[in-house]
Amino acid sequence: MEGGQTPFTERMPMEKAEWELNPASLPAGTRVGPWQVIDCGGQGAYGTVYRTVRAGSGPGQPVALKLAHYPEDGRFAREAALLSRIHHPNVPSLLNAGHWHHPSGAAYPYLVMDWVGGLSLYTWARTHLPSSRQVLRVLAQVARALEDTHAVGGVHRDVKGGNVRIRSADGRALLLDFGSGNHTGAEPLTWEALPPGTRPYRSPEAWAFARHHAQHPTARYVAQPSDDVFSLGVSAYRLVTGQYPPSAIPGDQGASVWEPAGAGPPPPLTLNPRVESQLNALILRMLSVNPLSRGGAGELAALLERAAESTGSGADEPLLISEAPQRPVLVSGETPARHHSARQSIRKKALLGKWLCWLASPALGLFLAIQGNPETPRATNETPMLAQAKALDAGLEDGGTAALAPTALADAPAMGTMPSPAQRGLGLDMPKTPFPGQQRPPCTASYEAEIRGGCWTQLAQMAPCKDSYEWKGRCYIPSTPAPREPTSDKP
DSSP: OGGGOOOHHHHSOHHHHHHTOOTTSOOTTOEETTEEEEEEEEEOSSEEEEEEEETTSOSOOOEEEEEESSTTOHHHHHHHHHHHHOOOTTSOOEEEEEEEEOTTSOEEEEEEEEOOOEEEHHHHHHHHOOBHHHHHHHHHHHHHHHHHHHHTTEEOSOOSGGGEEEETTTOOEEEOOOTTOEETTOOOOOOSSSOSOOGGGSOHHHHHHHHHTTTOTTOOOOOOHHHHHHHHHHHHHHHHHSSOOOOOSTTSTTGGGGSTTOOOSOOHHHHOTTSOHHHHHHHHHHTOSSHHHHOOHHHHHHHHHHHHHHSOGGGGSBSSOOSSBOOOOOOTTOOGGGOOTTOBOOOOOOOHHHHHHHHTOHHHHHHHHHTTOOOOOOOTTOOHHHHHHHHHHTTOSTTOOSSOOTTTTSSOOSSSOOOOHHHHOSSEEOOSSOOTTOOOSOOOSTTEEEETTEEEEEEEEESSOSSSEEETTEEEEEOOOOOOOOSOSOO
């Protein structure tokens, strides 16, 4: 065990230690099949990712083990089936799959994948201030990952910045978290109108389906490769402009641009003049109202790669400007000559994953993800099916996913989020009002305190609070409602 830590089972009486094990909060040293937990990498609504090594092998290369919060969760079998078909350098390899057997008899599925150390797409952009050329290369790599996914009959269904990680070791972009994905021949796991996904990234045709089939409770939208391409376009748009394109939800403000005769979103270049013209055009292509106009992922990847090689020197200027000095960053496929030592950064170390593992609550991943949702005007004349589709998306903004890939929650959402300790400094001031989605009084748990209209979980440490909120000399993090059962059970 690293750092000389004593295995968990030696620190507590065996029966009590084993019985109290929670799949959402396994302590260091716990065995999961042949793997031994080192620490927690992040947590979502349906799974926790642990950094692990093969037990008994001594210090070695860590791997990411994603463990389900619920016994026999079918999402994990489907994700394993999809990942087993994909063999691509921009997708983490599936190394192992199995079940962790709790002393109660429950079997929790797990997946073991390559550990990907690095930053999520948006955090990478804020930290390293990439140029248009670098962004073109990164988008091309993600498009290549989608090309391979689509070639084996799969769809990702949750492409977004939080599920793209730029690996620190070599600057390669990897597409993570196939937990919402689907593949040819897979059995349905949910029965909502729209499949799992994240609201701002859904295609206009998906939202139109939900509205047009409001009177057909058995109607199900089948995600296509063009949906993944659109989601990549939304990710690229936010990456270079700092904001989402207009909502595609029927009835929302600005949604008319997505109608069949609509003009589409404002060009990124109008929001950020530093966006190179070819990058601007390719982002707009990905966001075409007509799915056929977007093209396939492979075609898009080739266009992105060609643009990265052919565009002029203006594409080497940083897309964003910061006053903080930052060393140059290398993107996979780029030569050092294209670096600019003058690039600056606003590096922020996000600590959401640490908070998630502290509370060991599947609901907390949903709660923290809700904080990342920008306020969106409610749709007018909202149909029951459309409302159901929106409810399915609740809390699934960037940073919150149905099934988590390695460290997918380690980066705080960029907009409308509850600030992480690193963003605000050590010892956060207690907010004057509760966060949206936070538990409200009565605060019934013995470890909870009612503070300023919300329930707060008291930590063992005293002030100064390193990674939490401070109140009257004690340290707290927000409490959340009890977790809900997953909706993937077959009827």
